[in-house]
Structure formats: structure tokens, C-alpha cells
Amino acid sequence: MPELSAERANTFIWADLACPDLPAAQRFYGELFGWSAETSPDPAAGGYGFFQKQGETVAGYGPAQPGQPTAWSVYVGTEDAEATVQKVQAAGGTVVVPPFDVLDQGRTAVCHDPEGAFFGLWQPIRMAGTDVSGKPGTICWHELQTRDWRGAVRFYPQVFGWDHHEGSYGDGVYVEWKRGESNVGGCFPMPAGVPAEVPPYWLIYVAVSDCDASSGRVSELGGQVMVQPTDIPDTGRFALFQDPQGAACAMLQLKQ
Template identity: 45%
Template sequence: MPEPTLPYAPGTPCWADVAAPDQQAALDFYRGVFGWSGQVGPAETGGYAVCELSGKPVAGVMAAVPMDDQPPPPTVWTTYLATDDIEATEAAVGDAGGTVMVPPMDVMSLGRMMIAADPTGAVFGVWQAVDFPGAGVVNEQGAVIWCELNTTDRQAASEFYSRVFGMETTAMEGVDDYYALTAGGRTVGGTQPLPEGLPPETPSHWLTYFATSDTDDTVSRISKAGGTVLQAPFDMIAGRMALVTDPQGAPFAVIAPAPMNPS
């Protein structure tokens, strides 16, 4: 089972979680689709559930409840980017034209987190690890395999993530208008303009991809469990993928990666 090299380099997607109006229903759904184990957490963490795959942390599921005088968070998956200095990242977000939505806060002894948006409106999390480094399994069936920034202004977004996290953006061969995001010398995700065919009100956003060995079968299970298929399975350069939502409306992608060409 692929395990990441820890600690995560700054700018690397290190965790993903979903906010759900019905937390238990979300836990049941993802258990059925991906085989995760997880249960509602203790009150001191707001019930936050750290789900596991084969005994290793894979993703989080939390209840979408208001914080202080704020409305409940939207039912979406959030990508968290690693940092080794969250206060410096907070300052850099503002200097680069982004918005800090939830300022840095301690999460017990696990680490420190914040929520921000880039200048194009894409919301992301930031995680500074202490006792909890992030996902303990990636690139495996049922785990996160790819994180993708879909944006209304790719150039502005690329400049922002470069200034804040030192990420580099390079065109990917064989794919029109698609770019790799690199951090610490490794490709950690991708970015592209908002795809055609999306509703006109669709904002810039980060999209979480989960790996599967059989996209069609996974999509069938998602549909039977009450999810919605936004884009039916199709073949593309990286494999066979589909765009779906869970029963509560959180969008995500599933992909069966294309076999690697022998070197």
C-alpha cells in the first residue's frame, strides 16, 4: 500500500476532508464505496472523524455545523496544503491577494490549521503538522490519488500558489491547457481553466480524486448508494475517470489510473 514520505513538503496536498450535514450518513456512504472505517469523534474535536483505510488515516468527515456566528460550511471536499509555518503562510496569503477565511488555530496536539481562498475564489485548507502529519496512505484504491485546481484565471492562481507555497506550474505534455503543480521537486497535483459544460455559476475550486481499480463499478455503487453522476466514466490520458457527488452533494472524482508504460 503506497505510503507517503513524511513530512509533507510545503505546498503538497496532505489531507482532505468533507463537511456533511449528516455526518453519520456520510461515514456510511464512504465506508460502502471505498471501504473506509471511521466513526464520529469526541466532543472536544467537534465530532471530527478521521477515517482509515487498512489501518492508516485516509481522509476526514466532519459535521457541517456553524462556527460562532458563521453559517455552516458548504458540503464540499477541502484540500489541505502542507506548511511548516502557518503564520508565515497566513501573511503570504494576504500579501498575494488571497483571503483568510478561518485564521490559524490549534487542533489539540495534532497540528494547526487554517482555511483560505486564492484570488480566483478557490477555497483550500492549510495544515501545519505536529503529532498528525496527514494522510498515511495515498495513490491506492480508496485513497486520494490527485488534487486538481479548476480556476477562472490560471495565471493569477499559479502566481498565487508560487508566492505562498513556492509551487511551480508547468505544462503537461499530451494534454491541452493542463498544467502540473510541483512542490519540493515532485508533481503533487494539477491545474486547468474551469472545464466547459459546468454550470455558469461554478466557482474556482479544488477537486479531490480517489483511486479505484474499476471506475464503472465504483460509479455504479455510488449511484446505488444515493450519489449522483455528473460525468459518466470516460477514458482520458491518465486513466478512466468519472465526476460524481455523494448523496449530500459533495463533488469528487474517481479514477482508475492508466497502466504505467514500462521504462
């Protein structure tokens, strides 16, 4: 039975996709990132499954529930889901789904921050999270897109103990979440041109070897590139896209 290591506590350890057409999602991400898909044969799992890259688990997928948008969800590892949701509430967030057991795999909860960005918690029992990250075809970064980055800087450190570093990107600010000396993720003010009905959200980045080539495949596979390949100084090259069912995702070609 896995235990949550000290290095992974209060860091992102899982992400999954909820969508109405799972076979279509499997085809799209399989062609784009080289992921294979393995759906749990247990009827109690409700069609939940796992994306894998060369035999290593990189993310999950499952059918969207009634009223649930097609979207990627992110999960932060915790040693005690009940204690963490209490911190969420104390910091001004909301517990949308209280902690509950997911079969014998772990314990989860769904919360949102004071502005409304959703995130999950994962307390491992048998499923420890992703097998690998950072390599091409695996998740390498998590970023909060928000209209209130100052509020985020107040909220997330209270819940997860993160530090933060305020830098710049273009004409605005970019926040790096840190846990000790390690980077946990980022926070970027939502551009002014984004429609008001678009809520704040956590965005996943998948590492790729060639951002231009991979982004070119998005349209061929039925998705839509929202931000064309763009250089990030000292980091690499990224693009933002929506898959054919509308879930937002990003890709990143790292310099190193």
C-alpha cells in the same frame, strides 16, 4: 510528536468532508471505497472523525457548521502557518480563518485564492496528515477547477514555491503543479457550461481499481455521476460524481 518532513512540506497532506449527515456519509463512502469510520470520543472534537482504509487513515470528516456548504476541503502542509498566511495575503489571496490550534493535533488556517477557491493549511503537531495515498481506496490527486488558470499560475507558486508545467487536455490547457521533480496536483479550466454560481474549487481524486464498476455504484448508493468514466491519455480512467449530500469528488483508475 511528528514533524513535517521536507518531502511533505508545501504538498497536500490532508482532506476532510464537512456535511450535515455524518452517518449517511460514512455509509456512502464505506460502501463506495471500503472506508471505515472512527469518530473521536473527545467532546471537544465536536464529532470530528477519520476515514480509514485497512487501518490506515486516508481522510477526515466533521459536521458542517451553519452556512458551511457540504464539500471536501484540502489542506497543504506547512512548517509555519503564520508565515504562510502572510504569503497568501501578499500574493492577493484572503485569509478567511486565521491560524488556530486544533486541540493538540496541529495548527490550521483557511484561505482562498484571488478567484475564491478555498484551501486549508495544516501545521502538524501530533497529527501528521494521511497515512497513505495513491493506493486503491486512498486519495491520489488534487486538482483546481478554476475560471482563471493564469491567475492561479501566478498565485500558488508565490505561496508554496510550486513550479508548473502547461500541457494540453482536449482542446484546452492542463497545468501540472510541481515541487522539484514531483507532481503536486493539477489545474483545469472550468468548462464553459458550468453555471456561473458554481465557485472555483479544489477537487480530490480517490484511486480505484475499476472506474466503471465504482462509478456504477455511485447511483446505486444515492449519488450522481456528473462525468461518466472517461480515459485520460497516458494516465488512466476517471469519473466525477456528487455524493448524496452534494459534495463533489472524483475517482481515478491509474494505468500504473
